[in-house]
Amino acid sequence: MNLTKLAYKNLVSKPLNALLSLLLLVLSIALVTFMLQLSGQVGKNLDRNIRPVDMVVGAKGSPLQLVLSSVLHIDAPTGNIALQEAEALAKNPLIAKAVPVSYGDNYKGHRILGTDTTYLGLYGATLASGSLFQEPLEVVLGDRAYQQLQLEIGDTFVSSHGLAENAMDAHDGHPFVVKGILKPTGTVVDQLIVTPLESIWEVHEHEGESLGHVKEKLDEHEGESADHAEEGPDEHESGEDHREITAMLIKFRNPLGLVQLPRFINENTNMQAALPNFEIQRLLGLLGTGVRTVNAIALAILLVSGLSIFIGLLKAVRERRQELALLRTYGATTLQLLWTVLLEGLFLAVSGFFMGWVLGRLGLWGLSGHTRSAYGYDLTMPMPTATEALLFVCIVLITVLAVFLASLSIFKLNISKILSDE
């Protein structure tokens, strides 16, 4: 029987009181660590994905939608733009890199992105095995796509129309062939199936009617037509280039581009320019209110749990005045009594923190399943971070403070009075 055991016995002798403090602590720690991880990971993820792209040029519509669809690949495209017009723009001396992208099909939920090899350069994607695509209908797989699709180099597959999985409309006549597999980049490229622009045109050639007809068709199903944005016919016989792409990803040569080009494009062409950084900041600004609210709630619960630990210990110290006085007659020093109360508080704090941390990670794990199926993004389960260690230190300090305040009466325990009075 020692003081540590005594502290433990004291704690579990009133399990309901302890349980309330513990629950509050677990809940607040779970919320705080969960929110920290979530906003941290989402922010980092977004940042990695939009950093390589300074500006997106696409069809008119919502600039946020354009960024989400053509940079992050989580929304439907706004429509198509003429390749000719986009290429004319790319000649602007303020532009360092212009990468055409074209999409609209998927294979088992993984988007097929028509582009050229400069796209891979934007994200620093390199081959893990195989070779890059050279001909139309050759593809390279992003790392995640490779792992999930179970396709090997040389395998062929048939894409389905649209961006959602299980689309029934398969392009049977144009099988893709896997030429290479990319190393993991930690960016959106990992999710994609990348192929030359020409593949997209070729796959959709059989639908190649006149441009006017396609426009009509688009107008007919305005709501769902975004998925069909690919239906750009490849009409060479008219002598005019009617080929279309979905968007052009731009890297500026210098900051002047940021100042001049977006306005120029928006005012003088029938395309629109969207700035990923600006749009994402705007989006996070909208979400930020929610995040801040949850954080405030978590902090409030944390305070209440600190208060509950304090009140619990204060009550315990008062109820146990006689026991504490008795321990003094046994020869326990004031510091030893304080230590007993501190241990009791620390048992609560440490176990509460640990359980809360595990709960937070479990929450993240649960959400990760959802984000993977809905957006193709994974949340990682990192080991405890420095911020969490700091949070742990804060909890311990709060507990020490609560114990100290609750135990002030131990210092002026009048043993003779307590033990001789009734």
Added chain:
Amino acid sequence: MLRTHGLQFSYPNGKGFRFPDIVLSEGKHLLVLGPSGVGKTTLLHLLSGLLPLAAGSIHIGDTDISIFSRKELDDFRGRYIGAVFQKSYFVKSLTVAENLALRQCFPDKRPDTERMTELSERLGIADQLPKKVQELSEGQRQRLSIALGLIHRPKIVLADEPTSDLDDGNCEKVVGLLKEEASLANANLIIITHDQRVKEMFTDHLEL
């Protein structure tokens, strides 16, 4: 053995007590008698080092505890003093055995299960060891109190009004047990009381 000289105690408001000198040779018992308010409990707390002396000295064996620091007093009390109170005080979250073990571990001793078994058997509470203290009867509580005052083989056992709540039969039994156990441990026993029934059970008296 215990020897006090010129003990004085003062309250912060200036009032206080002076106590007659006590000399007890090894193994001797002493009854301190007096009405309420003459400082009986104060004397007991002075002897156990729970209250500071205003003047005088206390020698236990060859040691002068009046010059001890608080820390040394705590250590000394844990080692050499056993206390039995009018009411029974225990740690409620612990079992009987755990309470006894807790008393044994101060200031830094190891639990001595042999001593615990032997003492609790003599006091008739061996069956109660695994129980929570709340489950004990009043009589068992008193015997546990006595056990707590003696389990660590103290040099001096101080009992403060151990009989005031008891009927005649139990009064005799408790004092008998205290004397017996103190004698077995070769400890000085000092009982402080206003209870005149105890008087004829002791040869050495001190009237305050």
